[in-house]
Amino acid sequence: MGGVAILGSTGSIGQSTLDVIRRHPDRFHVEALAADRNDGRLLEQCLEFRPAIAAMASPEAANRLEGALRRHGLATRVVSGRDGLLEAAACAGAGQVMAAIVGAAGLEPTLAAARSGKRVLLANKESLVCAGRLLVDAVAASGAELVPIDSEHNAVFQCMPQPVHIGTRSPGVRRIVLTASGGPFRRTPAEALERVTAEQAVAHPNWRMGRKISVDSATLMNKGLELIEACLLFGVGPERVDVVVHPQSVVHSMVEYADGSVLAQLGNPDMRTPIAHALGWPERIESGVESLDLIAVGQLAFEAPDMERFPCLRLAREAAEAGGTAPAALNAANEVAVEAFLGGRLNFTGIAKVIDSVLQRHDVRPVTSLEEAFAADRRAREAARRALDEREAVSS
Numbered sequence: 001m002g003g004v005a006i007l008g009s010t011g012s013i014g015q016s017t018l019d020v021i022r023r024h025p026d027r028f029h030v031e032a033l034a035a036d037r038n039d040g041r042l043l044e045q046c047l048e049f050r051p052a053i054a055a056m057a058s059p060e061a062a063n064r065l066e067g068a069l070r071r072h073g074l075a076t077r078v079v080s081g082r083d084g085l086l087e088a089a090a091c092a093g094a095g096q097v098m099a100a101i102v103g104a105a106g107l108e109p110t111l112a113a114a115r116s117g118k119r120v121l122l123a124n125k126e127s128l129v130c131a132g133r134l135l136v137d138a139v140a141a142s143g144a145e146l147v148p149i150d151s152e153h154n155a156v157f158q159c160m161p162q163p164v165h166i167g168t169r170s171p172g173v174r175r176i177v178l179t180a181s182g183g184p185f186r187r188t189p190a191e192a193l194e195r196v197t198a199e200q201a202v203a204h205p206n207w208r209m210g211r212k213i214s215v216d217s218a219t220l221m222n223k224g225l226e227l228i229e230a231c232l233l234f235g236v237g238p239e240r241v242d243v244v245v246h247p248q249s250v251v252h253s254m255v256e257y258a259d260g261s262v263l264a265q266l267g268n269p270d271m272r273t274p275i276a277h278a279l280g281w282p283e284r285i286e287s288g289v290e291s292l293d294l295i296a297v298g299q300l301a302f303e304a305p306d307m308e309r310f311p312c313l314r315l316a317r318e319a320a321e322a323g324g325t326a327p328a329a330l331n332a333a334n335e336v337a338v339e340a341f342l343g344g345r346l347n348f349t350g351i352a353k354v355i356d357s358v359l360q361r362h363d364v365r366p367v368t369s370l371e372e373a374f375a376a377d378r379r380a381r382e383a384a385r386r387a388l389d390e391r392e393a394v395s396s
C-alpha cells in the first residue's frame with residue numbers, strides 16, 4: 001500500500017484527493033494530512049483516514065486538534081507551524097505528496113517533498129511561478145518525480161512522450177496549446193468590464209473553485225500563470241506555448257509535434273481525473289468521474305483570446321519572457337490586486353493596471369534561492385499596495 005501525504009487536505013483539491021483515495025483502500029493509505037486552521041474538518045479526516053501525522057500551520061488549531069484526537073483515542077501525532085508542515089511533506093511513510101496548499105505558504109513544503117525524493121503531485125501554482133527553477137532542479141537532484149495536477153498541465157503531461165523529464169523539452173515537440181474556458185466575461189464588451197462585480201467574476205461557467213482562482217480565470221491571469229508553469233515543466237520557451245479559448249472545457253490541452261500531429265486529452269471538467277491519473281500513474285485507476293458524453297457536448301469550439309479586453313494574459317507572457325523574478329512579481333502583484341477587487345477597493349479592469357505598473361518598475365533579478373523568491377514577492381506586494389493607494393488618491 002502506498003503512503004500518501006496531503007498538504008492542504010481541507011481544501012478543494014485536498015478533499016477531491018481523499019475522495020479518490022477512499023475508492024482504493026487496498027492501494028493507498030493516508031500517512032499525513034496538513035492544513036492551516038480548519039481543525040474541525042481535519043479532525044473528521046483523521047477519524048476516517050487515521051494518518052500517522054496531522055500538521056496544522058496554526059498552533060492554536062493544532063492544540064484544539066490534539067485535544068479532540070485524544071478524546072477519540074487516536075494515536076495520530078499532531079505537529080504545527082512551519083516545521084510541522086515540513087515534517088508532513090518529507091515524512092518517511094509517504095511515497096507520494098499532494099502539494100495543494102494555496103499561495104506562497106505552499107512553496108517550502110513542496111520543495112521539501114521534492115528534496116526528499118517523493119513523487120510530488122503538484123497543484124500549488126506558486127511553487128512553479130515563484131521558484132520554478134529551484135523546484136525543477138530539486139526534482140532532478142533528488143530523483144523525485146513530479147506529476148502536475150492542474151488539468152491543463154496534467155493533460156500536456158499525458159500527451160507527452162513517456163517518461164516525461166520535467167524541465168526538459170521532449171524531442172519532436174513543436175508547441176503546447178493550453179485551452180482556456182474564457183471565464184464568465186468571454187462575451188462581455190470592454191466598457192461593461194469596468195463595472196462587473198466580484199460575485200459575477202467568481203461565478204465560473206464550468207469549474208467550481210476557490211474565489212481567488214475564479215477571479216484569475218475571469219481575467220485570464222490563471223491562463224497566464226499556467227503559461228509560465230508550462231514553460232518550466234516542459235522545458236519550452238513562451239513562444240512555444242499558445243492559448244486558445246475553448247468554452248466547453250472538454251479538451252484540457254494539447255501537444256503538437258514536428259510532423260503536424262496534435263494530441264489532446266479530453267474529459268469531463270472534474271479535478272478527480274488529473275488527481276487519479278497522478279496517484280495511479282503509470283497505471284490507470286478509477287476516479288469516480290462519469291464517462292464523457294460527446295453527443296451531449298455536441299460541439300467543441302475554439303477561438304483566439306482577446307488580448308485587449310484581457311491584458312493579464314499579455315502581462316504574464318511578458319513576465320515569462322523576462323524570466324528571473326518577473327513571474328514572482330507578477331504573481332504577487334496579482335494577489336494584491338485580486339484581493340483589492342474582491343474587497344471592493346478596485347474595479348475589474350484595474351487589476352491589470354496595478355500589475356502593469358508593478359512590472360514596469362520591477363528590477364528583474366535571477367532566482368537562485370528561496371529567499372530571493374520571497375524578497376521579490378515582498379517588493380512586488382509593496383509596489384502593488386502603493387499603486388492601489390496612488391489610484392485612490394487620484395480618484396478622490
Ligand code: NDP
Nearest residue numbers: 008010011012013035036037038057101102105123124125
Ligand atoms: P482551497 O482554498 O480550497 O484550499 C487551500 C488549502 O490550503 C486548505 O487546506 C488550507 O487549509 C490550506 N492552507 C492555506 N494556507 C495554509 C498555510 N499557511 N499553511 C498550511 N495550509 C494552508 O484551495 P484549492 O484546493 O482550490 O487550491 C489549492 C492549490 O491548487 C492552489 O494553489 C490552486 O491554485 C491550485 N489549483 C486548484 C485547482 C482547483 O480546481 N481548485 C485547479 C488547479 C490548481 P485551511 O482549510 O485550514 O485554511
